[in-house]
Amino acid sequence: MERLLSPSMHRRVLLLNLLNGPNSWVTSEYLAESIECSKKTIMLDCQYIEDRWSDYLTIETSRKNGIRLIASPHRSIHDIYNEIIQESNAFSLLESIFFEPMQPAVFWEKKLFLSNSSLYRLSNLISSALKDRNIQMSRSPYFVHGKDERQVRYFFICYFMEVYGIRAWPFHLDREKIFRLSNKINKKFNLELNDSQIVHLAYSIAVTIIRERQGFLIQNRKDPINCFVKTTIDIRKYQSDVEEIAEPLNVILPDNWYEDFCYSIFWWDFGWDNEQEKVNVINQAENLVNTIKNALSISISEQSKASIIRLIEYIYAKHKMFPYKKFMVYDRYLYSSRAIKQNFIVFTAVVNKALSVLEAKMKFPWKTMYLDEILHEMAIRWENLSTLTDEMRHQLSVLVLSDLGKEHAQLLRSVLKENFRNKVDLFVQESHYYDQTISSSDRNYDLYVSNYAVETVDEEINMIVEDIPSFKNLTDLRKYIDKRRLVLPKDIAYLNA
Incomplete structure (x- = not known):
């Protein structure tokens, strides 16, 4: 859906995506090649982004290192993407058509202050973008529709979720009542939904009610959900709650709106084509969790395991109904997974490999489309994952040396111990500095920390600190130690397998 942005804003979004990554510095040559523009344009766009969103970020440039983005600790870059979408004429038109369908072109020209040619151009952009998701937009009058109404609803759910999230509420419906009903449904049917x-x-409830009152109903209803709606008496208990939410609309919903509502809301839990397929997915999900657990030799609680299995089941059902991109401009899973891939290298490698095997086995895009989402959700749902993976990493063996003598080396050791605790196994020079000689025949350590350059040691593993280690010294050491501990010698064989 990025094509709904203006060409210049689309380019700036791509630039922001590249700068907002795990790597600190990025060269202007790489950025220009990736975005297919000149280096001058890159610099102008960097200036635009920094000027426009100075409260959110700072962009630094260096002839030697390139360009890097420094995010503000008080703002979320996510908000920039929201602002970009909300200011897009195409997205504004699409959202407006959702709320007021069946209006002629002259209505939108007047309401959105568009010329006839501008409206025609934006309409073509929207139609082209929607086509990629099996959705259509008619223009005489304007409304959005598709062969499967559930896909249309799900698309708009994803749109509103990305643009407004939890902090805003774009619907003229009682937010508190809708969330109350959501929690009621979750508890009643033991769905175990997270926040x-x-x-x-x-x-989903808000979009469904709005589409129903506009007359867009689900025409193709499969047997499993029809059977569920007709035979489950308990579901009728919620009809009064839904009617109470819909009351402020002051409209008369169609006679069969309630069954349509149930089919729209419960597709991901009750809308399976056959029960055996659901059982198979659950079994494969359980095998996936066990494979990851055994490969990493870590534990998992029953609650975490059930939550992840439920996640896999949900992704499968969601894909069957809507096998397209779920985000408009900002892929939240992509950004969080970048950090996971950087800080949980072995965990990521195991999940990546396990999903590849499962994808080939089930002919389902587990890795191709859902690796980032699964990494993101597993990191959240796997209780104490960070602690468990940290415990499996080895301690770095560190030899502390000082040209001020053994007493000063002991002081350095105490500073390192206080800051890095179980991450390092510390040793101190045993002899006086003037008697000390480090040779290749001595024991090899993972790291040498000293207040002078040790000539007989590879400089890559010799970190030099001040006599009293500065904040920068400790920060550099922390980065080095954490990076070295991410991959164990025993893991390298697995990663290359």
């Missing part, structure tokens, strides 16, 4: 899924369910 983000509760929000998603709330948006």
